[in-house]
Amino acid sequence: QITLKESGPTLVKPTQTLTLTCTFSGFSLSTSGVGVGWIRQPPGKALEWLALIYWNDDKRYSPSLKSRLTITKDTSKNQVVLTMTNMDPVDTATYYCAHSAAGTGWFDPWGQGTLVTVSS
């Protein structure tokens, strides 16, 4: 059974850097074809894909946020880390991580999500 769980600060100040960790079980990011992505959802709004990292360290970023995002993996810890720089109140959202298999194009399953509020 695959499970994922997001962790990180619930409150960050404008201009600060956000660091979120996705800790997963039931699969390994050293296995060919495996990927983990990050998706966010502002309160009451739609889903927005942010980034994805594959088993081979191949990385993909949303073009609109690419300059602010970095995704990394720690295979030994079964973790994926997302950093987002220069946080703004519009970045207030629930941040989800999710499993994806290379070549599939979808996310399944998802973590429970973590709400991050950007406010001074």
Next chain:
Amino acid sequence: EIVLTQSPGTLSLSPGERATLSCRASQSVSSSYLAWYQQKPGQAPRLLIYGASSRATGIPDRFSGSGSGTDFTLTISRLEPEDFAVYYCQQYGSSRYTFGQGTKLEIK
């Protein structure tokens, strides 16, 4: 970037009725890379349909997906009380993922 437009924004139906949700893409999407998700309040999205028409594990057969090119449809044949939720379509192409804005299915 491919934009997905879902309609209607809100659909009001009664249990037992048939629901038809639309997802239209601004450019042609490979059917292999079109998915549908269900999201209930306070919960993470759940994969319903992948590859435009394949049901994910454990998804009841009252859920079905169809379509190709730029027009895709999610159909719920007979609505159960637990089906009232928000539904999102999502596509993958050119190493990018995009979601539609969602359709809220509410009880009439």
